[in-house]
């Protein structure tokens with residue numbers, strides 16, 4: 096593709112494997128990191144797959160890059176659709192604001208849709224970047240800080256939580272994650288190189304622990320795991336250097352296994368503070384504690400930015416609550432074949448010629464898609480055009496979900 100942007104031209108094309116390391120170093124440079132050392136690169140190179148990395152070039156030099164990983168996305172109702180996880184987005188500092196990312200996005204969105212992906216997601220470094228390309232915030236997460244000594248949980252364990260060695264821990268975690276995670280809408284499948292980069296490599300470098308839960312009322316098998324890391328401070332309850340236990344990954348088959356894992360974490364001696372990476376908004380940690388004020392939400396933030404690549408396929412993949420039909424009008428500047436009117440009913444979705452009752456850009460539809468935010472809320476902040484005000488309640492009712500969506504996989 097040839098893209099004319101002001102003074103200079105640049106080309107965008109798919110990279111081949113001789114170019115991946117240059118692309119990775121370029122990306123890291125845009126985040127102000129040095130290139131990956133050789134031992135890290137061994138893990139990173141596995142995550143470059145044919146056809147999934149793009150580069151922008153000017154005068155024979157790479158000036159920008161984007162990439163994606165093959166994955167699946169769980170949607171409301173239990174279906175799982177083809178999905179790409181977009182990452183490693185960067186444009187060299189001397190080439191920004193000349194349309195390079197827009198050219199890369201255009202090529203990548205087209206390629207992902209042509210390959211049959213229904214949706215793409217990403218994590219945004221800054222919120223101003225991705226809306227224009229059709230990505231909307233579709234899940235949020237919260238980071239918790241728990242004063243362990245104050246927490247005083249009242250519940251007693253039901254099953255058994257055991258510590259396991261790294262190799263077994265990784266194997267059990269991988270298996271349980273694949274089995275359990277699609278149960279919640281918003282979760283994504285982790286590609287093999289994700290485990291290599293985020294588990295195997297990190298376990299080798301850091302003091303990572305695995306705990307596995309079994310023996311609950313549901314049977315004797317393993318039904319939950321937690322991956323965590325303790326960073327020792329001063330063990331005399333010093334305020335300046337508390338010993339911290341960081342929860343990195345926690346999945347459980349049911350509430351009983353979930354509570355046992357948390358009771359285990361809160362019972363680890365000499366730990367002053369338990370912190371978590373981004374957890375679902377509806378995880379009831381504070382309700383487990385004797386003193387709910389021991390649990391603080393350190394941060395609540397946007398997690399998934401969702402781009403519906405194939406709007407009819409995405410709308411048909413999820414289920415809807417019983418309600419009267421609504422006609423949505425969708426706008427999509429980058430993938431115009433998605434534009435048009437869609438009639439949604441509890442039974443299914445059809446593209447129609449009817450006048451839309453609500454008109455919205457594809458990023459706004461992405462925000463509503465997993466059920467995290469309602470059409471009424473987005474209408475209140477003027478993110479959609481309301482042709483027929485009655486349609487808001489119908490759209491809200493159709494899209495309503497009983498469990499808050501959450502991804503739980505950072506990439």
Ligand SMILES: CC(C)(COP(=O)(O)OP(=O)(O)OC[C@H]1O[C@@H](n2cnc3c(N)ncnc32)[C@H](O)[C@@H]1OP(=O)(O)O)[C@@H](O)C(=O)NCCC(=O)NCCS
Nearest residue numbers: 125184185186191192193194195196197218219220221223
């Ligand atoms: C974010 C980044 C890739 C944007 O690349 P770029 O080539 O400058 O983007 P473009 O020139 O195609 O920008 C297109 C539009 O988005 C806007 N935009 C892009 N990045 C923006 C940002 N960080 N903040 C605000 N606006 C931004 C541009 O102003 C432009 O708007 P316009 O069309 O109204 O003029 C680049 O700034 C970068 O590499 N940043 C550091 C690394 C990073 O944050 N990567 C993302 C990791 S998730």
